[in-house]
Amino acid sequence: xYPNDGFRxxxxxxxxxxLAKVPVGRIVHTRQALPAVLPLNFSLDGDGAVLLRTSAxxxxxxxxxxSVVAFEADEVDAVAxxxxxxxxxxxxxxxxxxxxxxxxxxxxxxxxxxxxxEVFVRIEPELVTGxxxxxGRTLRGLDPSH
Amino acid sequence: xYPNDGFRxxxxxxxxxxLAKVPVGRIVHTRQALPAVLPLNFSLDGDGAVLLRTSAxxxxxxxxxxSVVAFEADEVDAVAxxxxxxxxxxxxxxxxxxxxxxxxxxxxxxxxxxxxxEVFVRIEPELVTGxxxxxGRTLRGLDPSH
Numbered sequence: 341x342y343p344n345d346g347f348r349x350x351x352x353x354x355x356x357x358x359l360a361k362v363p364v365g366r367i368v369h370t371r372q373a374l375p376a377v378l379p380l381n382f383s384l385d386g387d388g389a390v391l392l393r394t395s396a397x398x399x400x401x402x403x404x405x406x407s408v409v410a411f412e413a414d415e416v417d418a419v420a421x422x423x424x425x426x427x428x429x430x431x432x433x434x435x436x437x438x439x440x441x442x443x444x445x446x447x448x449x450x451x452x453x454x455x456x457x458e459v460f461v462r463i464e465p466e467l468v469t470g471x472x473x474x475x476g477r478t479l480r481g482l483d484p485s486h
Numbered sequence: 487x488y489p490n491d492g493f494r495x496x497x498x499x500x501x502x503x504x505l506a507k508v509p510v511g512r513i514v515h516t517r518q519a520l521p522a523v524l525p526l527n528f529s530l531d532g533d534g535a536v537l538l539r540t541s542a543x544x545x546x547x548x549x550x551x552x553s554v555v556a557f558e559a560d561e562v563d564a565v566a567x568x569x570x571x572x573x574x575x576x577x578x579x580x581x582x583x584x585x586x587x588x589x590x591x592x593x594x595x596x597x598x599x600x601x602x603x604e605v606f607v608r609i610e611p612e613l614v615t616g617x618x619x620x621x622g623r624t625l626r627g628l629d630p631s632h
Contacts, residue, residue, distance in 0.1 A: 375556040
């Protein structure tokens, strides 16, 4: 997030409340030295960690396991010029603890389609930032300079 | 994009057609050595370049001018489990040519709110990738491993 640009910054609690409203966000990482971004469905753990579920053999898992990633979600009304964007930044790791995996199988995100061997990936909520913009007289563009 | 994961890959023309449908995407870059992502309104230039308009003094401009960035847009139906995601990857640069600036003032993106000194940023469409997923019997999750 960019400070002093006229947006309303959201506190951690507001960010997590908004994140919990949406089923899909975007994971941002580095792939072959280039920025990469991909939508994924997710759920939030009790502590604000982002939980993903994917195939153990996926390239995504190899790309992000052990790396610091960002996970972004937003809702924008392009007519009203209002909305919000939240980013969780922290290390991503495949969940290896069997007890934790069992818990997440019951309570974690569902895959939109199942694959033979699935893993959960947890993104630690080290940094949770967000911003809101409002339409009407307090219009602020999504452009972060405003 | 991750190959061989069951999604339908979109060709460049399909990607640009979809991008042109939506007013807002997300710019992905590196900020203070961390992945950063921010929604922005945009327009497409004739050659598929992504055009942004922002304050000349914005931190975003300093962060991305001269860097390779990714710009992502998507539309996802979380109920039908269908949608698409397109990513344009290439170097971002502030447009400095006066003739080009004048052209973009007429035809480029509008700021959602104006600031005293604005610049256009152009992201070269060096790499344009996209994927579609379809609901129903051909359901494929957004999870790239499937």
